[in-house]
Amino acid sequence: MKNIIEIKNMSYRYPVSDDFCLKNITFSIQKGAFTAIVGNNGAGKTTLCNAIRGFVPHFYKGELAGEVIVDGKQIVDYQLGQLGEKIGYVFQNPFSQISGVKDSVFNEVAYGLENLGVPVDEIIQKVEDVLKLVNIEHLRGKNPFELSGGQRQRVALAAIIVMDPDILVIDEPTSQLDPIGTEDIFDVIRLMKERGKTVLLVEHKMDLIAEYADNILVLHEGALVMQGPVREVFSDPKYATFNIQYPHVTEVALNLIDIGVPLKFIPIRNEELPKALKMEWEENND
Amino acid sequence: MKLNPILNLHPLTKLYFSLFVTISVIIIPSYIFAFTWFPILLVIAIIAGVGKQYLDIVVKALVLLLGIVFIMQLFFYPGDQVIGEWWIFEATKEGLQYGLVLTSRVLAMGSAFILFFRITEIRDFVKALEDLGMPPMGAYIVLSTLQIIPEMRRQAHTIMEAQKTRGVETEGSLLIRAKAFIPILTPLILSSIASTEERAITLESRAFSAPTKKTSLHKLKRSNSDRTIPIVLLILMISLIIWRFFL
Amino acid sequence: MKRSFKDDFNMLAMLLIPIGVAVNLVGFQVANVLKLPIFLDTIGTILIGVVAGPWVALLAGLITNLINAIFNPIYLPYALTSIAIGLGAGYLSKFGMFKQIGKVIISGIIITFIAVIVSAPITVLVFGGATGNTSAIITATFLAAGQELWTAVFSSSFITEVADKVVSVLIVYFIVKSMSDRYLSKMNYGELYMKRKQR
Ligand SMILES: Nc1ncnc2c1ncn2[C@@H]1O[C@H](COP(=O)(O)OP(=O)(O)OP(=O)(O)O)[C@@H](O)[C@H]1O
Numbered sequence: 001m002k003n004i005i006e007i008k009n010m011s012y013r014y015p016v017s018d019d020f021c022l023k024n025i026t027f028s029i030q031k032g033a034f035t036a037i038v039g040n041n042g043a044g045k046t047t048l049c050n051a052i053r054g055f056v057p058h059f060y061k062g063e064l065a066g067e068v069i070v071d072g073k074q075i076v077d078y079q080l081g082q083l084g085e086k087i088g089y090v091f092q093n094p095f096s097q098i099s100g101v102k103d104s105v106f107n108e109v110a111y112g113l114e115n116l117g118v119p120v121d122e123i124i125q126k127v128e129d130v131l132k133l134v135n136i137e138h139l140r141g142k143n144p145f146e147l148s149g150g151q152r153q154r155v156a157l158a159a160i161i162v163m164d165p166d167i168l169v170i171d172e173p174t175s176q177l178d179p180i181g182t183e184d185i186f187d188v189i190r191l192m193k194e195r196g197k198t199v200l201l202v203e204h205k206m207d208l209i210a211e212y213a214d215n216i217l218v219l220h221e222g223a224l225v226m227q228g229p230v231r232e233v234f235s236d237p238k239y240a241t242f243n244i245q246y247p248h249v250t251e252v253a254l255n256l257i258d259i260g261v262p263l264k265f266i267p268i269r270n271e272e273l274p275k276a277l278k279m280e281w282e283e284n285n286d
Numbered sequence: 287m288k289l290n291p292i293l294n295l296h297p298l299t300k301l302y303f304s305l306f307v308t309i310s311v312i313i314i315p316s317y318i319f320a321f322t323w324f325p326i327l328l329v330i331a332i333i334a335g336v337g338k339q340y341l342d343i344v345v346k347a348l349v350l351l352l353g354i355v356f357i358m359q360l361f362f363y364p365g366d367q368v369i370g371e372w373w374i375f376e377a378t379k380e381g382l383q384y385g386l387v388l389t390s391r392v393l394a395m396g397s398a399f400i401l402f403f404r405i406t407e408i409r410d411f412v413k414a415l416e417d418l419g420m421p422p423m424g425a426y427i428v429l430s431t432l433q434i435i436p437e438m439r440r441q442a443h444t445i446m447e448a449q450k451t452r453g454v455e456t457e458g459s460l461l462i463r464a465k466a467f468i469p470i471l472t473p474l475i476l477s478s479i480a481s482t483e484e485r486a487i488t489l490e491s492r493a494f495s496a497p498t499k500k501t502s503l504h505k506l507k508r509s510n511s512d513r514t515i516p517i518v519l520l521i522l523m524i525s526l527i528i529w530r531f532f533l
Numbered sequence: 534m535k536r537s538f539k540d541d542f543n544m545l546a547m548l549l550i551p552i553g554v555a556v557n558l559v560g561f562q563v564a565n566v567l568k569l570p571i572f573l574d575t576i577g578t579i580l581i582g583v584v585a586g587p588w589v590a591l592l593a594g595l596i597t598n599l600i601n602a603i604f605n606p607i608y609l610p611y612a613l614t615s616i617a618i619g620l621g622a623g624y625l626s627k628f629g630m631f632k633q634i635g636k637v638i639i640s641g642i643i644i645t646f647i648a649v650i651v652s653a654p655i656t657v658l659v660f661g662g663a664t665g666n667t668s669a670i671i672t673a674t675f676l677a678a679g680q681e682l683w684t685a686v687f688s689s690s691f692i693t694e695v696a697d698k699v700v701s702v703l704i705v706y707f708i709v710k711s712m713s714d715r716y717l718s719k720m721n722y723g724e725l726y727m728k729r730k731q732r
């Protein structure tokens with residue numbers, strides 16, 4: 001499979017700080033993969049997203065070393081405006097994530113398509129579809145300024161996926177959402193993956209990462225300390241050293257192992273724990 | 287949909303009309319002519335269903351101004367035909383004449399302008415300007431200003447309340463009140479400036495600077511009246527000019 | 534450093550304009566609530582001029598008056614004054630006149646002169662010498678004392694403007710001082726006011 005994103009020895013320093021907040025990062029992402037980026041606060045997750053989207057260095061300036069290649073082309077060779085269609089970016093703060101000029105959710109979601117010059121009939125059709133997909137049809141007439149944080153997060157996501165970009169970079173899309181809202185968003189993301197999109201997601205809710213993502217990148221103090229398939233990363237003892245959350249079930253499993261309960265494998269999804277216990281038990285009773 | 291024949295006009299038609307009123311009172315020096323405009327404008331406002339708010343704004347914005355302008359001219363405009371005296375001041379006939387001319391003009395122009403914005407949605411007006419070739423950035427600036435103002439008013443109010451409960455004095459001597467100003471305004475300004483960074487990223491993410499020609503869900507309609515009214519106004523304007531300067 | 538209209542315009546500059554306008558309006562309103570004897574309605578324009586340059590501030594001033602004029606058309610002709618204040622603040626900033634408090638006060642006086650020179654002719658030619666604000670009474674007093682109309686309008690508007698503008702520039706000075714380098718670094722003239730120089 002083709003690598004749609006390639007990052008080689010990338011380091012980055014913001015213009016007003018002395019230290020590099022991304023240090024010598026190298027990884028690549030295959031087209032159609034769902035990759036989660038995890039790490040503690042300040043680890044550099046958002047900065048990495050900005051680097052992939054080209055806001056680092058196009059907008060934030062500062063010093064960028066190494067290479068960021070998106071779809072075969074160096075990021076520095078793109079114009080900021082060109083990347084909008086290729087990479088959809090939903091960022092962390094839902095409150096500032098509205099255009100500020102539209103008076104209804106429907107128009108807000110349509111804004112990106114208007115900017116891309118899509119014909120009006122097509123815009124209306126696409127917006128209708130996305131409102132349904134993200135489950136915000138009931139908000140269509142509301143003023144975006146009057147939405148709650150969770151509602152804004154859904155609108156922000158809708159406003160990006162309506163533009164149908166090949167790559168989705170999504171930074172903590174569920175921070176303001178309740179469990180049901182969070183599940184909804186992950187369902188949408190899964191659907192995007194089924195449609196062949198490449199997804200990069202920053203998220204602290206490890207249970208959901210374990211359930212949906214293919215691969216994980218672990219950032220720690222600006223360095224990429226681990227990468228690989230979700231299951232491998234969570235079962236690697238090295239992961240524990242960074243003090244990042246585990247999926248709940250993995251946490252429980254590791255505690256069980258600690259107190260001497262043997263497990264056949266380390267579960268990362270809820271339904272796997274009974275299975276791991278059962279397999280171990282059957283083996284012992286054979 | 288609104289069915290009102292006046293509200294339904296294209297914003298530019300309404301703009302041309304307001305400009306027509308403004309220019310006509312400059313061409314025709316008669317204050318009777320200029321004063322006649324106001325009742326006409328009021329009737330238009332009433333037909334458009336905005337009579338009351340229109341009158342409110344005209345009264346609030348213009349009455350005091352007109353009073354002062356009139357009194358100033360009455361007493362201070364250079365002239366020697368004294369028609370009345372008050373304390374050390376003398377009212378002159380020239381002053382009365384010029385006072386009426388000036389106030390009638392200010393009233394006609396001011397109330398035409400007010401009417402325009404009573405019967406035109408700003409969003410429609412901005413769209414009309416965009417259609418005329420105003421860059422998207424210009425449209426963005428105006429529309430986002432209109433959204434930010436109430437937002438910031440609300441924040442200022444919240445901050446003021448919070449300061450009061452924290453014991454920052456907002457009443458008392460001038461110095462005390464003046465001191466309260468900075469802690470109210472500074473956080474407001476700093477946080478708004480901080481938010482511009484993310485707003486810029488939002489706009490870029492929505493392809494604001496994509497190198498294509500934008501489309502718009504918002505379309506302005508042009509009816510037959512929108513084609514005829516500007517022509518009628520133009521003919522009237524030319525006739526006025528000819529009548530005033532050549533006959 | 535040579536800058537033109539186009540250099541001054543980028544997306545961040547564009548986003549600053551609405552903020553400048555809103556600050557003008559809200560500043561005026563808060564000054565009103567606190568019953569201060571000055572208007573404080575140009576803080577936004579001056580601030581934009583200082584950090585983003587004359588052209589951006591010009592637009593902020595213009596739009597402020599256009600929006601005010603929707604409810605009070607007196608503001609419309611005085612859009613020229615706001616524009617001049619924006620341009621003035623921008624150029625003063627460019628020439629380093631907002632860096633030390635002493636210079637800032639001088640800037641305030643220069644801006645007062647700019648405002649008076651542009652607004653007095655409007656007051657005389659459009660409104661015959663007085664509008665509905667406090668300076669009308671001062672103008673009337675000067676006129677009654679036998680002064681010429683123009684002198685009376687100039688002096689009365691200088692008297693009402695000077696305190697307002699000096700206080701406004703001082704407020705702007707303190708606000709710029711408390712802005713973090715992170716944001717200053719992205720503004721057209723921000724580098725002038727950064728605590729640490731960019732590498
Ligand atoms: N615009 C900026 N200018 C200067 N420094 C910045 C900027 N944005 C972030 N930083 C710094 O860079 C480092 C990485 O920040 P980043 O926002 O990428 O972390 P994060 O992993 O996304 O954290 P969180 O989980 O809190 O979102 C932090 O030390 C932060 O202070």
Ligand SMILES: [Mg+2]
Binds near residue numbers: 171
């Ligand atoms: Mg982050």
